[in-house]
Amino acid sequence: MRAVDGISIDIRAGEFVALLGASGSGKSSLLNLIAGLDRPTSGAVIVHGNNLAALSREELAKYRLHTVGMVFQSFNLIPSMSLLENVELPLRFAEIDRRERPALARQALERVGLSGRLAHRPMELSGGEQQRASLARALINRPKLLLADEPTGNLDSRTGTEIMELIRGFNQSLGMTVLMVTHEQALAEKYARRMLQLADGRLVDDIPNVARADDVRVASPAQAPAIPGDRP
C-alpha cells in the first residue's frame, strides 16, 4: 500500500500551506518526504532545484540542517539538555564556532518569548513553552522552509493560538514558507492561505483560503507542475 500516491503539487516561496486529512491519509508521510526524512520509492521532490530523491544520505542531512526547520506535535526536545542546549544543537551539526552559539541560541529563544527559561530542562516547562523552544530550534539555522507536524496537537486552544501566531509571524516577517500538517479544519482556515486535502494518500482538494486569499496564486492539480517545489 502506498502512503503517498500520485500527488503533484507546487508550493511557492513564502506560501503558508496547510495539509489536511484524517489519520492515515498520508499527510505526515508527505511532510516527511519534503523534510528529507524519508525518500519516495518513485517520483521526485524538488526543493530549490534539488531533487531530494537523488541526494545521498549525507546531502540529505545537510538539506535538513540548512534548508528546513521542523516542529512536531510532541515537541521532540532532548530531555537531558537545557532549552539553550536544545536550541544550540543544530548549530553544533552546522559546525558554528562554539563561542558564537550561545548568543545565537539566546536570540532565537528571545524571539519566541523564552528569554527567562534558558537553563530549564524541557520537562520543567509547559507544553506551550516547549513548543516555543522547538520553534526556536527550527529557526536557528535560518531555514527557508518551516515544516510543522500538528504543532498544536498537544496544546490547549489558547497556547495553540499563541504558537500559530508565532508561526504566522515567521511566515510574514521572515518570508518563510510554511507547510503545516493538521487535522483541524478551523485552524487551517484561520492561518493558511492554501489548503491541501488528502485522503488515502491522494490529493483530493487544493483550495485557496478565500478568507485570506488576497495574495495567493491558485493552481488546480491538473495545471500544476508535476512536483511540489519551492520555486523562487
Add this chain to the structure above:
Amino acid sequence: MKFYDVADLAVRNLRESIFRNSLTTVGISVGVASLVAMLSLGIGLQQLASRRLEKSGLFDTVVATSRRDLRNFREQREEGPAPAESPALDETARQKIAHLPGVVEAYPDIRFTTELRFGDKPHLTTVAGVPFSAKNNNDAFEGVQGSFFSSEAAPEAILQKSFAEELLGIKPKPGASDANAKIAELAKPLLGKELIMRYAERTASPSDSGSAASSTSTPGSSATSSSASTSATAVAAVGPGGNENAAYSVVSRRQGLKIVGITDLDPDTMRGTARARVFLPLKLVQELHVVQSSLRDTPATGMPTFSSLSVRVASPNQVPLVEDAIKKMGFNAFSLVDATRSMRQFFAVLDGFLAIFGSLALAVASIGIVNTLVMAILERRREIGIMKAVGASDADVRGLFFAEAGVMGLVGGAVGVTLGWVIGRLINFGTNIYLERQHFPPAQIWSVPLWLVLGAVAFSIVVSLVSGLYPAARAARLDPVQALRYE
C-alpha cells in the same frame, strides 16, 4: 560536527546513564588491569633474569683461545689460519683485542690447581684470578659476605661457599633453604683468617738448563713482596715440553692470603668442571707467575703467552661482532650468545601467554561495551531521530557513539593501568616479604615501563573503538521516521 562537540556530547550522554556506563568502564578497567599485571610480571621477571645473567658474565663475555693449542681441536675445524700459522695469544694480542670496538676489557684467564693450607690442613682446589672490575659487574661479588678485594693486587682471597664449607669441615645439607643465614654463619669464623697458598713459580731462564741454582732469588717474587710470606722452598729445573727450546725453572713458593669474603653464588659458572672455588685478585696472580698447565712464555720476548683471554663486551648485542673480530685475528672465540637468544625467545613466549590471559578479561569487557552501546541505541532511539531531524548526518551519529566507546576505553584504560600498577605493587610487596623470610635479597619481580602504560591505554581505546563499530553503524543507519514515530 567538530571534535569538541562530539567529545562533549559523548561525555554528556555517558553521564546520563552514569551507573550503567560506570559498570561497563569498570569491566574495561579490570580487563586492562589484568593485562597490565600479567605483562608487568612477565617484563619484571625478564628484567630480573637478564640482570642476573648480565652480571654473571655469561652473555657479555667472549673467550678467546689460541689455535695453537691443539687440545682445542674441536674448534680447529672453523675457518681461519691453520694452527701453526695462528698468532700467539700474548700481551700484544691482548692489547689488540682490548682495543676492538665494543670491548670493555680483555684479561688473561689465569687458573691453576694448587694446595691451600688452612690451619694445618692442606686443601687442594682450583684458584682463579679475578679482575678488579668484577666488584661492580659480577653479581656473585656484589652479594659477597665480607668484602671485595681492598686493592688490585692485595694478598686477599674470596672463597666460594662450598670451599668455605670444606675448610670448616661442614657437609652441605641438601635442600637447605636458609641460604643467607648459613653463609653468614660460614663467614663468621673465616673472615680475616689466613690461608697459606703453596704454588709453583716459573722463572724464565735466559740460558737454557743449568741455571736452576740461580733462581733462588727470583724477580717474580719481589713484585708481590708486601706482607705476604714468600719464601722459596724448592728449586727445580724443568725442560720445556717438546718443540720449544726456551727453558724456565720452577720454584716452590708460599703466599699468605687473608680471607676477605665468602660468596654464595658461583662467580665462575661459565667454566663448568674447571670452575674455581678460591678467587684472588688478577694482578696478584699475574705477578706470582704460577706454573699453569697451558701457559708458556714466548721465547723471543719473554712475555707470557696466555691459554685464554676473557673479553668483556659492553652489551650482549655486540658479542657476535667482537667474536667475529677475534676470529679474524686468528684466534678461537666462543660465547654463549645463542643461549641469550633462546632465553629471549622463552620470555617472548611467556609474555605472549601472559598477554593472552590478560586480554581475556578485556575481551569480555569489550562485549560489555557492545552491550551497553546497543542498549543506549534502544534507549536513545528517539534522541537519535531528533538529532537526525534537525540535521545530524550519519557520520555525526556514528562519531558520537564511537566517541562514547572511546571515552569508556580511555577512562577504563587509565583506571585499569592504575589498578594494574597497584596490583603489581602488592604482588611485589608480598613476594618480597616471602623472599625476606627465605633470606633472599629483595627483588623487583614486577615492572611497569612507560611504554606499557601508554600501550595499555591505547590498546584499551582501540579495543573499545572496535567494540563501538557495530553499535555506531547501527545507530547511524537508524531511520529517523521510524525513530520519531509515536509509541
